Amino acid sequence: MTKFDPEWELATRAIRVGHERTPEGEHSEPIFMTSSFVFGSAAEAAARFSGEDPGNIYARFTNPTVRAFEERLAAMEGGESCVATASGMSAILATSMGLLQQGDHLVSSRSIFGSTVVLFDKYLSRFGIETGYVDLDDLDAWEAAIRPNTRMLFVETPSNPLTALGDIRALADLAHAHDCLLVVDNCFCTPALQRPLELGADIVVHSATKYIDGQGRALGGAVVGDANRVGEEVFGVLRTAGPTISPFNAWIFLKGLETLDLRMRAHSAAAGQLAAWLEQQSAVARVHYPGLPSHPQHELAQRQQKAPGGILAFELKGGRDAAWQVVDSTRMLSITANLGDTKTTITHPASTTHGRLSEEQRQEAGITQGLIRIAVGLEDVGDIQKDLARGLDAL
Numbered sequence: 001m002t003k004f005d006p007e008w009e010l011a012t013r014a015i016r017v018g019h020e021r022t023p024e025g026e027h028s029e030p031i032f033m034t035s036s037f038v039f040g041s042a043a044e045a046a047a048r049f050s051g052e053d054p055g056n057i058y059a060r061f062t063n064p065t066v067r068a069f070e071e072r073l074a075a076m077e078g079g080e081s082c083v084a085t086a087s088g089m090s091a092i093l094a095t096s097m098g099l100l101q102q103g104d105h106l107v108s109s110r111s112i113f114g115s116t117v118v119l120f121d122k123y124l125s126r127f128g129i130e131t132g133y134v135d136l137d138d139l140d141a142w143e144a145a146i147r148p149n150t151r152m153l154f155v156e157t158p159s160n161p162l163t164a165l166g167d168i169r170a171l172a173d174l175a176h177a178h179d180c181l182l183v184v185d186n187c188f189c190t191p192a193l194q195r196p197l198e199l200g201a202d203i204v205v206h207s208a209t210k211y212i213d214g215q216g217r218a219l220g221g222a223v224v225g226d227a228n229r230v231g232e233e234v235f236g237v238l239r240t241a242g243p244t245i246s247p248f249n250a251w252i253f254l255k256g257l258e259t260l261d262l263r264m265r266a267h268s269a270a271a272g273q274l275a276a277w278l279e280q281q282s283a284v285a286r287v288h289y290p291g292l293p294s295h296p297q298h299e300l301a302q303r304q305q306k307a308p309g310g311i312l313a314f315e316l317k318g319g320r321d322a323a324w325q326v327v328d329s330t331r332m333l334s335i336t337a338n339l340g341d342t343k344t345t346i347t348h349p350a351s352t353t354h355g356r357l358s359e360e361q362r363q364e365a366g367i368t369q370g371l372i373r374i375a376v377g378l379e380d381v382g383d384i385q386k387d388l389a390r391g392l393d394a395l
Ligand SMILES: *Cc1c(COP(=O)(O)O)cnc(C)c1O
Pocket: 087, 088, 089, 090, 113, 115, 116, 156, 185, 187, 188, 206, 207, 208, 209, 210, 219, 220, 221
């Protein structure tokens, strides 16, 4: 049986934490596809239900494969507790339901995942929780948006698709000065590149669907934080309301974590190379990537992240026609809004992920018609470059 050694580095934690070998002596982690668990006696059943014996009862509450994934991710993020969920959205829902109540106010960065905006504006509002939005890199705006009833600051950094950064340490200090929690959606960086809890954040949420899986196979999410808020409050929502992860999906993510450090470094290296090349192209007006010295928060990225990540965006001088031409000239890249896959994806945000915004809202958010987002995969970077060059050279 492997015990968790707190001195282990991230790559070791990612491979060695969480699995307790069964008497079968399996080397790879087993999948416990079972919805319920059997008790040895009436007394044992009673002890499980009373909580006196912490063992398994029912898979909506606990499952050994799910627990292995939770323990591993908690060790990688440096949190006491982790609760896995059916999707990234249910991680954010369970966090909100577990830690907020009617009359509370939340402040969020403006450029967050689209469904998170809908969750906050359409659904949480029905339960008396209001949300205010600010630009993530404007600390004064965050402070000005905080009201006496604000209980949570929510940030996604780097932002999608423009890769603006929120200063996690400064936001944590601000949150704590106003009796608020700081929640960070760490989907883009993963603990391999950024550990918000070490920078003072209280809660980390994940869409495991993206880089934690890394190969676009399964939906899942997770919440990481302290034993009381996550282990009790958020877990309580999960075990009661039931957006529980499937043991099969938890196993995919558990195995995904083993290669996460390696993959995130490779995604970052390829994105860095591609970003530098794009900056040299005459059809390109601007490249947004935290690893470039031209990025306005390059210094913060170096301080806060271990590497700049796999996502970049660039603006074409020729507007929408040029952007669509580049997208349509690709033969290998996948035209899809998903990210965090071995396969490189290309998106025109203005007509897809941000298509439902008004042109004015898009202008405000910096989502121009000439903007293209690339989530750089793990193909040979020269081949990715060639696939983009076909469209760029024709402009
Ligand atoms: C995809 C995504 C989510 C939602 O996750 P699902 O697994 O699709 O529910 C939340 N936040 C970010 C940043 C995402 O990219």
